[in-house]
């Protein structure tokens with residue numbers, strides 16, 4: 001392109017020169033005319049008109065010749081200028097074609113990425129999917145960095161470079177920047193709640209066949225509550241929230257009632273809300289003797305099959321807004337305490353479980369659970385819990401069919417783990433789990449075996465939290481490598497008693 005402009009300029013310059021020459025010739029003509037007039041005078045003096053005429057004619061011929069030549073040159077310059085414009089037009093057409101094919105390549109690339117993602121989710125990995133959400137730099141990041149006195153700490157170092165790669169700029173004093181790359185399904189700072197849920201939604205279609213667990217993991221202030229509940233949820237006493245603000249739990253609840261067609265006729269849905277605080281489990285739906293909501297401590301019990309369960313209270317619900325009203329009514333019971341990072345930090349792990357039970361007349365006592373957990377990195381000390389727990393949960397999955405078939409077919413409490421008062425008919429051994437409690441004992445079979453698990457890593461983007469962010473990303477990388485047994489569908493036809 002720059003070459004084209006130069007050539008244009010050259011031709012314009014040539015035209016300018018030729019015009020200049022033309023002007024000088026015109027001046028010359030004027031001079032000659034003056035001279036001619038003088039000659040006329042002389043001729044008049046000498047009476048030699050014929051000689052004067054001959055000179056005049058020769059000058060005129062010469063001038064005519066020169067003018068012709070000049071005109072030819074101007075025409076040549078004009079035509080070459082036009083041919084250049086045609087070249088420019090051709091170039092523009094080529095550029096447009098190249099841009100078009102580039103866009104096509106981009107689209108191909110996006111399609112390949114989508115295929116790669118699907119392959120990752122279905123073939124290459126176990127049934128643990130790991131997503132990572134990098135939150136935007138927020139005003140409180142600036143305030144914190146000004147109080148900590150370091151100008152670098154609010155610098156953005158965690159970047160969502162594509163929809164499957166997170167890059168962390170690791171800078172050590174006096175050393176070159178080292179970029180660390182992590183591969184997950186990535187949601188960047190600009191991604192809306194809707195966009196995040198769109199990627200999670202596909203998991204929920206499995207809900208009627210498998211247990212599904214969605215777990216947010218990250219340090220304080222990294223956006224777990226924002227992602228799971230939505231930021232304005234706690235400010236809304238009725239549990240109502242603008243759709244655009246809703247996090248995964250309200251959206252998943254709505255989706256659940258959509259996918260389980262006519263749920264009131266074919267299924268019952270129950271909700272339970274628990275928190276794990278200081279290694280103890282509290283049932284947030286429990287009520288005191290005056291029927292006031294009061295979180296009650298519950299024991300983790302171990303079934304004969306080795307699964308850990310908590311007999312928490314459940315409430316039947318018939319639509320998503322009921323679910324959210326129940327959750328919002330008990331959230332104020334949660335332990336809250338400001339941290340250096342986050343003024344309204346919830347100090348516990350929160351577990352919301354939706355249990356879908358079949359009411360089929362064929363006595364298929366099918367119960368499926370959608371469990372959503374919010375898990376703080378600092379308070380989940382047993383980081384490598386995946387491997388041993390997965391083995392144990394697989395065992396539990398083998399036995400879960402027996403447990404389910406032992407329950408009454410139409411009972412919504414067909415999963416003993418969630419019934420308020422475990423029935424003596426079921427096979428739970430009432431052994432309180434006395435050893436140090438980990439969140440995974442609660443999540444138990446919901447997280448492993450035949451369950452589908454999605455871990456949503458929540459990451460702060462700034463330099464100040466780079467250590468915690470790297471720890472979370474490392475945790476996600478390990479989780480992603482866990483190979484569990486492929487999910488097995490329940491064989492419903494075998495369970496009639």
Ligand SMILES: Nc1ncnc2c1ncn2[C@@H]1O[C@H](COP(=O)(O)OP(=O)(O)OP(=O)(O)O)[C@@H](O)[C@H]1O
Pocket residue numbers: 134135136138189218219220221222223224225226227231339342344345346347376458
């Ligand atoms: N993706 C996001 N977009 C906009 N704001 C966000 C995002 N993620 C988090 N925030 C905001 O950052 C603040 C902290 O987020 P949040 O409460 O979700 O953190 P948390 O991980 O749940 O913290 P804690 O574990 O201490 O409770 C909130 O004010 C929230 O609104």
